[in-house]
Amino acid sequence: MPIQCSSCAKNRAVLRRPKTGHSLCKHCFFWAFEEEIHQTIVSARLFNRGETVGIGASGGKDSTVLAYVLKVLNERYDYGLKLLLLSVDEGITGYRNDSLETVRRNQQQYDLPLTIVSYEELYGWTMDAIVKQVGLRNNCTFCGVFRRQALDRGAMMLNVDKICTGHNADDVAETVIMNVLRGDIARLHRCTVISTASDGEGAIPRCKPLKYAYEKEIVLYAYFKKLDYFSTECVYSPNAYRGHARTFIKDLEAVRPSAIMDIIHSGENLSVKEGVKMPVQGTCSRCGYISSQSLCKSCVLLEGLNRGLPKLGIGKHHRLHDKILAQQALTEKEQNKLKAIEF
Amino acid sequence: MAAPIAIHLEFGGGAELLFNGVKDHRVTLPSQSEPWDMKQLLVWIQENLLKERPELFVQGDSVRPGILVLINDADWELMGELEYQLQDQDNIVFISTLHGG
Structure with missing residues (x-):
C-alpha cells in the first residue's frame, strides 16, 4: 500500500523524514531539503554578496551534496557568491586517487573551478610516507591536523573569503558526544558553532551549511538526484574512538530519530561555568597559524616527523616547545620517549 | 506454497564492499510455504551473499x-x-551511510 506525500497529497511518498516524521514524495523532499539549507544560510548569515566561497570537496556524499545544493541555491536566490571546489590530496594510494577522480567529475558536472592541494607540496610528506614512519596507531592525528591546515592554506592561495565544509547533523552530534567523553570543554563549547569567527588572524572563517541536515537525507538526496559520489573506507584504519561514538549515535537514531537534533541542541546551549580554564587562542610562532601553544600542532607534528621522533606531537609535550623553537637537541631520555612506535 | 520469486538487490554507498565490491545482484528466492518477507530476505542474504564481517551489515534481526x-x-x-512481503521483480536497495569520502 503506497503512502501518499503528506505535503502535496498527490504523489507517492519516497521517504520518512527523520527530523519531522513527515512522509514526502521526491519533489517535495528535494524542495524541503534545499529550503532548510537556505534557511540555515540566511538565518545564520553565513555569506555576504560578492564573497568567494571555497567548498571543501572530498568526493564523498556530504561535500558532493553541499556543492550541488550551494550551486542550486546561489542561482535560485541570487546569493551573488563565487563558488569553487577545494580538495586536499593526502597522498594515500588506493584511497584518495579514486575520490579525487570523483571531484574532477564534479568539477565538470557542476561547472565549478577546482584546486587540489597536496600534503606532499605543503609538508613534504605524503600520508603513505607518514604511515611508514609512525605506523597505523596515531596516523589519523597527523591526517586530521594536516587536512585542516591544508584547506586553510589552499583557501589563502585562492583568496577565498570563506570555507564551507560538508559536516552534517550526525557529524556534529557525534562530535558533541566525543568531546563529552574526552572532557574536552573548549572543543565541546565551540563544536556546535555553525560559523567560526572571521576576526582571527591566519585563519579563514569556516561554516557548516549542512549542520542541521541528517545524514539519511543527504544520502537519499544524492541517491534520488543520482549525484556522483565516492564512498570507501580509508585504507589506514578508521578512527576507532570516533567509530564508537558514531555507532552510538546511529543506535540512538534508530530508536528515536530526533536524538540527533536534541544532542546538537544540548551542545548549543551548554555554557561553561566561570573558573574553568580555557585555552587562549594565539598564533604559532613558527608559521603564524592559529594555535593555543607557542607552536601549532601541525608544526610540532612536522618537527617530529623530520627529526624521526614521530610521537613528539602525540600527547602533551608542551614543555619541549621552547627547545624545538631554539633548535636545541633533545636529551637521550626525551628522544627515547618520543621514538617508541607501538604497533 | 509460494512460488519462487526473482528480485533485484543493489548495494551502494560502501555496502557493496561487504559483497566483493559487487553492486548488482539478480537473485531467485526459492519456493517456500510462506510468502517471503524482508526479515527472511536478510537471513537469506547473510547465508548466501554476505562475504565478510556480517556485523557491519546486520544487527539483531x-x-x-x-x-x-x-x-x-x-x-x-x-x-x-x-x-x-516481497513480490516478484521487486527492487531492494541497501545504501550505507557509514562510509566517509
Whole structure:
C-alpha cells in the first residue's frame, strides 16, 4: 500500500523524514531539503554578496551534496557568491586517487573551478610516507591536523573569503558526544558553532551549511538526484574512538530519530561555568597559524616527523616547545620517549 | 506454497564492499510455504551473499543502523520494514551511510 506525500497529497511518498516524521514524495523532499539549507544560510548569515566561497570537496556524499545544493541555491536566490571546489590530496594510494577522480567529475558536472592541494607540496610528506614512519596507531592525528591546515592554506592561495565544509547533523552530534567523553570543554563549547569567527588572524572563517541536515537525507538526496559520489573506507584504519561514538549515535537514531537534533541542541546551549580554564587562542610562532601553544600542532607534528621522533606531537609535550623553537637537541631520555612506535 | 520469486538487490554507498565490491545482484528466492518477507530476505542474504564481517551489515534481526533500505525506490520505513512481503521483480536497495569520502 503506497503512502501518499503528506505535503502535496498527490504523489507517492519516497521517504520518512527523520527530523519531522513527515512522509514526502521526491519533489517535495528535494524542495524541503534545499529550503532548510537556505534557511540555515540566511538565518545564520553565513555569506555576504560578492564573497568567494571555497567548498571543501572530498568526493564523498556530504561535500558532493553541499556543492550541488550551494550551486542550486546561489542561482535560485541570487546569493551573488563565487563558488569553487577545494580538495586536499593526502597522498594515500588506493584511497584518495579514486575520490579525487570523483571531484574532477564534479568539477565538470557542476561547472565549478577546482584546486587540489597536496600534503606532499605543503609538508613534504605524503600520508603513505607518514604511515611508514609512525605506523597505523596515531596516523589519523597527523591526517586530521594536516587536512585542516591544508584547506586553510589552499583557501589563502585562492583568496577565498570563506570555507564551507560538508559536516552534517550526525557529524556534529557525534562530535558533541566525543568531546563529552574526552572532557574536552573548549572543543565541546565551540563544536556546535555553525560559523567560526572571521576576526582571527591566519585563519579563514569556516561554516557548516549542512549542520542541521541528517545524514539519511543527504544520502537519499544524492541517491534520488543520482549525484556522483565516492564512498570507501580509508585504507589506514578508521578512527576507532570516533567509530564508537558514531555507532552510538546511529543506535540512538534508530530508536528515536530526533536524538540527533536534541544532542546538537544540548551542545548549543551548554555554557561553561566561570573558573574553568580555557585555552587562549594565539598564533604559532613558527608559521603564524592559529594555535593555543607557542607552536601549532601541525608544526610540532612536522618537527617530529623530520627529526624521526614521530610521537613528539602525540600527547602533551608542551614543555619541549621552547627547545624545538631554539633548535636545541633533545636529551637521550626525551628522544627515547618520543621514538617508541607501538604497533 | 509460494512460488519462487526473482528480485533485484543493489548495494551502494560502501555496502557493496561487504559483497566483493559487487553492486548488482539478480537473485531467485526459492519456493517456500510462506510468502517471503524482508526479515527472511536478510537471513537469506547473510547465508548466501554476505562475504565478510556480517556485523557491519546486520544487527539483531534487522540491518545495522546507518544502512538505508529502499523497496522499489521508497524508504522501507514507509513499507513496513521487516514485515514487508516481497513480490516478484521487486527492487531492494541497501545504501550505507557509514562510509566517509
